[in-house]
Amino acid sequence: MRLVRLAVAILLAAIARPAGAAPATGLPVGDLYAVARSFEAQPLPERPAWATDPAPPLLSFAWMSDFHLDGGERTAMIRAACHTVRDLIRPDLVVFTGDNCSWDPPAGGARARLPQAQRRHLAFRDFIAAELGLPAVVLPGDNWPWDFEKVFGPSRFSFHAAGLHLVFLSPDRRAPSPEGCSRFDPPTWEWLEKDLEANRDRPTLVFSHENLIPPTFLDAPRLLQVLHRHPQVLATFTGHLHLDLEFRRQGLVHLLCPAFAAGGRPGFKTVALYPDRLVVNTWEQDQGRGAFVSTLKWQRIDIPEGPLRRALAPLDRSRLLREGRREMPATPMIRDESLAARQGDLLPGLFQFMMEKGLETLLPATAP
DSSP: OOHHHHHHHHHHHHHOOOTTOOOSTTOOHHHHHHHHGGGSOOOOSSOOGGGOOSSOOSEEEEEEOOOOBOSSTTHHHHHHHHHHIIIIIOOSEEEEESOOBOOOOOOOHHHHTSOHHHHHHHHHHHHHHHHTOSOEEEEOOSSSOTTHHHHHOOSSEEEEETTEEEEEOOOSEEOSSSTTOEEOOHHHHHHHHHHHHTTTTSOEEEEOSSOTTTTOSTTHHHHHHHHHTOTTEEEEEEOSSOSOEEEEETTEEEEEOOOSSTTSSOEEEEEEEETTEEEEEEEEEOTTTOOEEEEEEEEEEEOOTTHHHHTOOOOOGGGTTTTTOEEOOOOOOEEOGGGGGGGGGHHHHHHHHHHHHHHHHHOGGGOO
């Protein structure tokens, strides 16, 4: 397990109080992660009224993350999840928030002469084309990000869908190891500020791989500051930790997607946009049947009354992924070895998260 992910598991385990749980101190790594999972989104007693609407949603998308596609025994399970999305859920589009593919299947001809990093992205592109066949938005993760732009193009862009503004971000540079040592360059900050300023009257969602809460990359605190200056930003959608988590801080909802690799039950999420809210549902693998099924894990993101609601409109399918699109040039991820020395800079933010979460756990009435 990577260091930052383990640190988050330890922090959550340190403040966890599940019934009958033993103290976290001295627990093996697997047990620590099991305790951390006690903080995941929990099933509701029944489907809430706000999760059902007589009218169809203005927009629906599936959100999948951390496939870690390797061509091995998990491939059939990942394929089944994709087929559930394609054949049963049938959303308008699918969003992938990184750590997509370590698979480099045997290749001949011109593809065999390409760099391995590029072949991995090509393998993922081929896989989702064959198993999903739906409009897809793909971000790189912290694993295997190199040469992403050669296959998928820009990794910093935005567009509108049904009046909702969707922003997709990936760092400009990162250390090959250790984890979390990634940053945005000045042009990306400038682009983001201009994009958010131009869309102050649209409800906005921000997607990235690494998390803002808990902060798992170097620029997470600064990015949070930028988003807090723009109240139209309702939520962030991230992967990375392989846990189905939700945190609410200073008016922002931070959702973390379950994964298809180590850490928890395989799963993904669906998001439906209605005129006054977004409704999020977790789908998980039924361990008995192997099928993916909707759970009672429902989450809601309210859209404030006023201009943000008035911005919403029926989806223009003819312009899907293109309406209001802004993007930065497709540039390679920069390998910046100097960032490796800054991993310790992640610790203050993680410990602040621990203190805030601990207060919420011990004094729930005072939680923000």
